[in-house]
Amino acid sequence: MKKIQFLALFIMLGALASFTVNPPAGGYKVGDTATDFNLKNVDGKMVSLKDIKNAKGFIVVFTCNHCPYAQAYEDRIVALNNKYKALGYPVVAINPNNPEKEKADSFAKMQERAKEKKFSFPYLLDEGQKIFPQYGATKTPHVYVLQKTAKGNVVKYIGAIDDNYEDAKAVKQKYVENAVDALLKNKDVTVKETKAIGCSIKA
């Protein structure tokens, strides 16, 4: 029943999408092509998706230092990169917050946090806060799974990492893992969008 509703919704969305000319307001929807960027990593080097070789896609995570929800997921984000980088889906983390509004999210503090938590992936500052609005991220953490295709990086999943922010051991649905696993098997992602509580982005 739920599946049918979902399908119906999808067909409707598809119908709507085919009539829209302008890019949809409020950021990307599943199926849109995501923009690349050129942002400063905690190691001081600039990072763009196009420079990450051997990638089949990306797990783009908008996250930050100060937010307890983001902190609750730090170890799980590291685990995601450890598991999926070798399979072609590395994590790329972006701090969307304006450090002037949130001191704990300054570039220096990002460097500290990345070192402390042994981030094995790029942790970039969205300088000028220009990238997150294009994606439509509203909070941290907020994940976009992208698949590299001939027409660009296509959004395949938007939302939460899993279904339990409080307790990693009590997780029943690993949304991001399920999405990437499906893509790796050339299958359709079943749960394409989820919502999670998070700290609003401070632009």
Added chain:
Amino acid sequence: MILKKISALTVMAIVVLLISCKKDPDTAKTVEIDILQKKEVIKDTLPKQPKPLKIYSNDTVAVKAYDYAGLKYFLKQKNDTTYVINFWATWCVPCVAELPNFEKINANYKKNKVKVILVSLDMAKMIDTRLLPFIKEKQIKSEVLLLRDPDADSWISKVDSTWSGAIPATLIYNADMRKFYEKSFTYDELEKEVSNFK
């Protein structure tokens, strides 16, 4: 002779043990049924406020915790009151910044049948260390509830279909109107919105 006595004792002990083992599951079952029946009775006779999952308290403050199934009662009351439901957490800086505005509305509009409910999304480990001390220290007068339901995707859209999940977020409703805001409020903005609910 002594040996015989000991072995007889052992046999008796084992028999007693066996009996008590056998009995246990039965009594457990009866207790379970009792609880189930009692629960149903409660459901039938008291359709009012749902029972909280837990009440967190220290010497001065107590906060009722609900999962979404329990909380939704507070999001759908139909009476002559306008409810202002603010989703917040002690660690959310813009939430804490706007909290005095909600407190002021709660105080100033009490006689106009406006009630503010502050729904905290603090995590379990922060309740004793942060939430309860915060309520005490800031002398929060509005009712504070705790939403403890970590499967957020299952309920965010039920609060409002437009909610992305970012906080602060506020729902204002009465019997006739309902409006959701994913934003921060100044006192004037909040007062203006509340006064539209007449």
